[in-house]
Amino acid sequence: MRRDVPPSSPTLEDVARAAGVSRATVSRVVNGIRNVDSALQESVRRAIADTGYVPNRAARSLVTRRAGSVALVVSGAGEEGAEHAFPGRVLTDPFFGRVIGGVAGFLRPRGVHPVLMFAETARARAEVLAFLRQGEADGAVLVSTHAEDPLPELLAEAGLPAALFARPARPVPISYVDVDHRAGAKLAADHLLARGRRRIGTISGPLDVPAARARLAGFRDAMAAHGHPYVPCAEGGFTYHSGEAAMERLLAEHPGLDGVFVANDLMAQGALPVLRHHGRAVPRDVGVVGFDDSSAATACRPALTTVRHPVEDMAAELARLLLEHVERPGRRPTSVIFEPALVVRDSS
């Protein structure tokens, strides 16, 4: 409509011609650098508006060697070998939603876009590496579902900018953010004891996950410090159903229980109906404390007392760490640990 021949979008050249200046000057105005006479600047801006110019990202990337995007990798999701299954069934866990939201929230004002990737198989991991090497993304933030994920090491070896959500199981020279799980578990222990609970058990997460181990250890240490050296434990898998099953077992072995610390809210959500089913009123007979302060915590009856995990803030910091590595490639890995807080609701 505006032009006759080319239906493709206007280029820097077109704008330059319209404004009567050189390409370089238009580029300077667009990128806001150096000293360009304000009158010229104005006419360039008008020409940009007139032509409807938008810079072509591919061309820019080609010369700047920056993609302006980062890979947001959900790693270790799904089963090995389930090549054609839908990935991201994990995304069903509200926890990932919060991480993604936090990362995206930090990146957005900086004009960086997150590219979603799943890396559950060896092939998928190779794709992530290729993706980064091809320069389609400047780096990767990684959130793993299980501890044995080899991707962090692969990234570190390849020298690609990356940052992790949660400390890796084996030490890897890579930046990460995490919460102080031990301190959070101590908060839960202190709270249950303060409420007068004395026969306290715990439902842990899968013990190959460092976070789950740390929560259990922290809880036991805190209990021991208060003179409770033995704390019965049932291991769960961080899912609703594993929470149910673990609660059944714990209750069968320790019917006299009057308090439970559950290592995440989803499992606690599963534990509540089991307690009710066995005639235990919560919080009257048994006090329950979860971990994460996820949406599950308020989608329970009674609403869950829980340990707040500042997931969004952590995810934002995660993104910040990554961008720092992208900015200055040589940088040494750093880790940032966040403090948890107790949120008291109705279940304790």
Added chain:
Amino acid sequence: MRRDVPPSSPTLEDVARAAGVSRATVSRVVNGIRNVDSALQESVRRAIADTGYVPNRAARSLVTRRAGSVALVVSGAGEEGAEHAFPGRVLTDPFFGRVIGGVAGFLRPRGVHPVLMFAETARARAEVLAFLRQGEADGAVLVSTHAEDPLPELLAEAGLPAALFARPARPVPISYVDVDHRAGAKLAADHLLARGRRRIGTISGPLDVPAARARLAGFRDAMAAHGHPYVPCAEGGFTYHSGEAAMERLLAEHPGLDGVFVANDLMAQGALPVLRHHGRAVPRDVGVVGFDDSSAATACRPALTTVRHPVEDMAAELARLLLEHVERPGRRPTSVIFEPALVVRDSS
């Protein structure tokens, strides 16, 4: 380590030199086109392996005018004006996780990457448009949280390839996928009646959302066809808490209720404790049927009878539609409607 001077990755030129052929030939091999002598092909492949070459995506995009990625836009999320808030609190809803998983699952084997974007504000919408115009993504799939979302129209006007999850409130010339909400609601009605329920109410979704309206209308029509012209309804907002509140209201006005159709699982999950709290046993006194077959359906006690919404398949189809539009820009919009199915569990 391998080379002395350039630490940057090898280019087509380097590979060509190593294989003793021209750039063009290497390009042909890489892209698997035209007829290249198999001996040459072999030596080129070896050279690629030796140099560790990976094609530079920006350079390729520059000439092919294809980004190889699409925008996955969550639209209408969060409140207008909450500029600095974390976006994607919606991601907490497992429904979005399923959509994202389905889209990603389809795109992945095709080498297309989804770029996550949020478009809750006018500014964010402008960014999405600019993103597409800049050629950073070849098109957009859109999943909206509310009906008044202006983004579909903006995309259609701009002639950018796009596809929607769920039919837009106002007709827009754009492809979409949806489920047959009316048929799903009829399934629920038939089932409740078949189980002998006679005093049946419903909790609807927000009535400005077309899907919510269609479910309500379908339910009422099916009930009317069976001789139940009046069906009491309480409007909810598709969230856990709105489900609780709606159930309270419905029960207050119609204490004799023996069946409820709830327009999504999350609200049904909220409704169950309310029924229990008011002394109604589920399913003995009241039968409950949800909608979606989300993870919430199995994370309830009793487990929820619900209408299965094949979200992953729909999302895959959504991605397919988009890619079709990217492939052949002139294509007319099409819509694909999926059939729902009843999943009987314990709540009815």
Added chain:
DNA sequence: CCACCGTGGGAGAGCGCTCTCCGTCCTCGC
């Protein structure tokens, strides 16, 4: 025996941008 065609492969022109040079002009200071 020559015109013709099909096939394999090279040369080279860009794609749209950034950025380094370098030239021009204007303003001071001595």
Added chain:
DNA sequence: GCGAGGACGGAGAGCGCTCTCCCACGGTGG
């Protein structure tokens, strides 16, 4: 009054790739 130096803007060389030509060669039919 003249040279130094700063401010401004243009020319042009690429970034790494694709793809259109075009050439060379061998086989075929008239």
